[in-house]
Amino acid sequence: xxxxxxxxxxxxxxxxxxxxxxxxxxxxxxxxxxxxxxxxxxxxxxxxxxxxxxxxxxxxxxxxxxxxxxxxxxxxxxxxxxxxxxxxxxxxxxxxxxxxxxxxxxxxxxxxxxxxxxxxxxxxxxxxxxxxxxxxxxxxxxxxxxxxxxxxxxxxxxxxxxxxxxxxxxxxxxxxxxxxxxxxxxxxxxxxxxxxxxxxxxxxxxxxxxxxxxxxxxxxxxxxxxxxxxxxxxxxxxxxxxxxxxxxxxxxxxxxxxxxxxx
Numbered sequence: 630x631x632x633x634x635x636x637x638x639x640x641x642x643x644x645x646x647x648x649x650x651x652x653x654x655x656x657x658x659x660x661x662x663x664x665x666x667x668x669x670x671x672x673x674x675x676x677x678x679x680x681x682x683x684x685x686x687x688x689x690x691x692x693x694x695x696x697x698x699x700x701x702x703x704x705x706x707x708x709x710x711x712x713x714x715x716x717x718x719x720x721x722x723x724x725x726x727x728x729x730x731x732x733x734x735x736x737x738x739x740x741x742x743x744x745x746x747x748x749x750x751x752x753x754x755x756x757x758x759x760x761x762x763x764x765x766x767x768x769x770x771x772x773x774x775x776x777x778x779x780x781x782x783x784x785x786x787x788x789x790x791x792x793x794x795x796x797x798x799x800x801x802x803x804x805x806x807x808x809x810x811x812x813x814x815x816x817x818x819x820x821x822x823x824x825x826x827x828x829x830x831x832x833x834x835x836x837x838x839x840x841x842x843x844x845x846x847x848x849x850x851x852x853x854x855x856x857x858x859x860x861x862x863x864x865x866x867x868x869x870x871x872x873x874x875x876x877x878x879x880x881x882x883x884x885x886x887x888x889x890x891x892x
Contacts, residue, residue, distance in 0.1 A: 725807030
């Protein structure tokens with residue numbers, strides 16, 4: 630093939646987003662929790678999903694990450710359908726997740742929890758039963774430094790403040806070096822300063838390591854201060870999506886969620 634033909638062929642190829650959600654749907658009885666939801670997320674992009682309580686944000690996350698089985702639609706990660714895969718398989722493909730309520734290992738220290746997360750990524754967590762957890766692995770120290778919790782290494786997870794538990798949970802999610810990080814209300818329960826510091830760290834990681842981030846959030850200062858695109862859900866369906874300024878100015882979004890006049 631001539632060079633000009635190769636170039637034209639390359640230009641003609643469709644863009645493949647890292648995450649593509651297509652017509653996703655889920656009902657519980659007669660309640661349509663997620664209705665015909667479609668969106669995508671590119672590599673290194675920060676995308677916020679917002680909406681009132683009960684809009685379907687967490688259900689949508691659960692469908693993408695395998696905690697729930699969809700009634701219809703598809704989820705494609707790096708061009709491959711992952712719908713119906715178990716959560717551990719989805720995690721090993723490169724999708725990390727944090728939850729509304731920080732999920733750490735209460736009986737472990739922060740360093741032990743980090744070591745277990747690394748072991749799980751390498752599929753050797755079963756060896757912990759034989760005392761083979763690599764507490765002093767240099768990669769564990771690097772992981773804790775990565776999100777700024779190295780000073781908490783010897784602290785029991787059960788003794789952490791809620792804000793610190795959120796940061797440790799982020800470290801655990803990053804242990805698998807995900808290409809997509811899904812964060813469900815990552816700054817809830819944190820002070821305004823701690824919220825901003827956490828999202829600055831997440832943004833730094835996204836930029837430096839080209840990690841895509843999809844997050845839900847109720848703090849609009851965080852949403853419009855850090856997201857590159859915003860998806861608005863209302864009663865399970867997408868009400869609007871686009872760049873933050875356009876979404877913020879959308880009368881439908883203001884009426885359903887923001888409750889503020891057009892600037």
